[in-house]
Amino acid sequence: MDIFPISLKLQQQRCLIVGGGHIAYRKAVLLVKAGAIIDVIAPEIQADLLKLIQQRQGQYFQEKFKATAELRHYRLVIAATDHAEINRLVFEVCEAANILVNSVDDPPHCRFMVPAIVDRSPLIISIASNGTSPVLSRQIRTQLEAIIPHGMGALAEFSGKWRNRVKEVIQNPDERRIFWENLYKSSLKEKVFNHQISEADVLIEQALVEWNTPKGEVYLVGAGPGDPELLTLKALRLMQQADVVIYDRLVSTPILELCRRDATKIYVGKARSNHAVPQEGINALLVQYAQEGKRVCRLKGGDPFIFGRGGEEIQELFDANVAFQVVPGITAASGCSAYAGIPLTHRDYAQSVRFLTGHLKEGSPELPWNELVYENQTLVLYMGLMGLEKICQKLIEHGQRSNMPVALISKGTTPEQKVVIGTLADIVTKVADSQIQAPTLTIIGEVVTLREQLKWQD
Incomplete structure (x- = not known):
């Protein structure tokens, strides 16, 4: 900034x-x-x-x-x-x-x-580009003018009138923020927009009388593969209202910056043989903060239910009687393949696709190799960079042809995306020469040959 x-x-x-x-x-x-x-x-x-x-x-x-x-x-x-x-x-x-x-x-x-200004006094919105592009700032202002109701100024003025009263009744600032957020989602906003101020006064007084300390909740949110524009609308909304954000290594910096700026942010990322916080500790953190009445966003790269251990985490929440929501995200297989120009299925090349984890237990691949050797099938391996050589060897040993096309995508959907193309026989050497780095996704199948035609991102 x-x-x-x-x-x-x-x-x-x-x-x-x-x-x-x-x-x-x-x-x-x-x-x-x-x-x-x-x-x-x-x-x-x-x-x-x-x-x-x-x-x-x-x-x-x-x-x-x-x-x-x-x-x-x-x-x-x-x-x-x-x-x-x-x-x-x-x-x-x-x-x-x-x-x-x-x-x-x-x-x-x-x-x-x-700055360029959107005037909804006393609500003022300013847009600045540090002098680099005033025309762009004015265009953004024009867009905001179209989507921000003029009644927002009256709503801000109404809120100011009640601010001290709300502060007297609800002394905890976190609870006060939740109160106002709930109020703005209620019918009160329309009352103010339509100049029905006396009715709005009744609604807010009633809300104060009925106010109870809110219970904590956990939002299990899929952050997608890296591009912030791939977030769902619901993911963005919950990220911006959470009090605590517990995030993984695969959550990109631009996505993390979309979270509420004053939220407590806790890194619990896992890299190979290097876990910042063990899974049991993550589960305990989710329960602890929720039981303190916090709204907790558990932010996970990709989709929380596809190799994300999301199921384990919400089982823990269920056992602790903690409320939770699950927001799916675009999984790496879908996002990275699309940005690399490789369709996972195609009528002429692959009628099925299998998602697999490339993590090896004690150095040995534990995959159903005989089921994976099938011509018209696409294999997608998550986290397979370290085990790539053994995976290729095992597939060839179990009958897959050595010239089967392979793509390895690093940091997919981000500006640092890099794609290496080869075959089962030579992909390991090509990856070593490219000095490619995790996070990576491996795609094996004839669909890889379509990249030359479809690589729109390049």
Whole structure:
């Protein structure tokens, strides 16, 4: 994050604009809406800008900006001239005086940015790109304008009116957050949107009277193979309301950043022979936090019920009488194969697909090899990088042809995705030469030959 977003209270605060043209007027309008008093320094000034500053009891100084300008009584300064050297001078003087300064459309000479704004006062939504793409920020603002009801401002004002009362009744901040979240999902929101404030007052008072300490719950959420855009809507909603997030090694950083920012985040990832927290410890954490009344998101890469040990975890929750929900995710086999351009089934090549784990117990593969040697079938092996050589040997020993196509996909669906193509006979050597790294997925079958035509992601 290259910039720190803040919201400034500028009511009755004096601000300075250097420049008297149309751009200066646009900035002045925004500052006046925020309650600021505007002064302007410029050799010439537009009539509408002059009228605006006079209405706000501001001052117009008809002169060029000088390095000796006295700025210490201004909260912030905006340089809005057509002259780069003047804007730079304004920036330098403000920097020396530790005053926030913005040079319009000149990011190197800005200490703050003016964002694109969605105004649902008192609810204000700002979108900033650190000066890299103001047009993109405005486009995003346009999209938000279309989906955020104008009544949201009234809802924010209504919430502010009741905030202290709710705080008196519900003193625990975590419980208070749940109360408001539940309230916003109720019919109260529509009452406020339709200006039925007295009825909304009755609803919130009733909700306070009936309030009980909420019970904890666990959300077992599949995070998919890595691309955050593959999350389900329900997964995203639960991730953003959870108090605690317990996550695995295969959960990508962009997905983790979509969780509620102030949630407690606990890493319990497992790598080969290196478990940050043993499974029994994970189960205990889920029960512990839920029994404390927390909403716990157990975030797992892929799908929790496909080689994710999700069944074991919710058995533990069931035994402890803890409420839970399960949110399926796109499993690695589906996501990685699609992004690699390899269909798992195809009418001409494979009429069945089998999902297998490539983890080897005590160094020995424990798979039904005779059942796996079938021409029109696709084999998908999870976590098979370390055992790849033995897996290929066993398949050949049990009758599979050595030139059967194989694909190994590393970090599938992410920008670091890498695909190695070979056969049972040579894939181990090719993988070693490529220095490919886990997490990986292995696909064995004739469908691999279709990648050359279908590799859309490349």
